[in-house]
Amino acid sequence: MRPQRLQDFVLDTLKNTAGAVQVRTLAEVGDSKHPFGIAVTTADGEARWQIIGQLADGERHDHQERPVEGAPAVWTDAVAGDTAEGWLAAAIGRAESPEIARIERWSIREGKRDQGMTLHFHSGAKAYVRKL
Known part of the structure; x- marks a missing residue:
């Protein structure tokens, strides 16, 4: 899933997620530095997330995207204080996209404090969603 389509998917997903007060693209909140991303407002405040894509081996940007589906990623629900x-x-996982094979959170890796995640797709592509 390329960044534009992932951004659209995440926007649609979060608009229907409990706890989301407002969801907009980074462009809508005036961020022209990052081409793809979202700004999410919850009761805890606003968080901005940049989306960066990595194509699958052999894929090129001038080729049309070919989504590959499989079993949705296993995910863990957010808990109080998360x-x-x-x-x-958790919101992305709950959507159960058949294109997302795995969700890897960065902050729970040993010795890491950065917030973000790597989405691994069945096509072999990846997306990096990093907190700004």
């Missing part, structure tokens, strides 16, 4: 990263990862 970070914005946990909430976002």
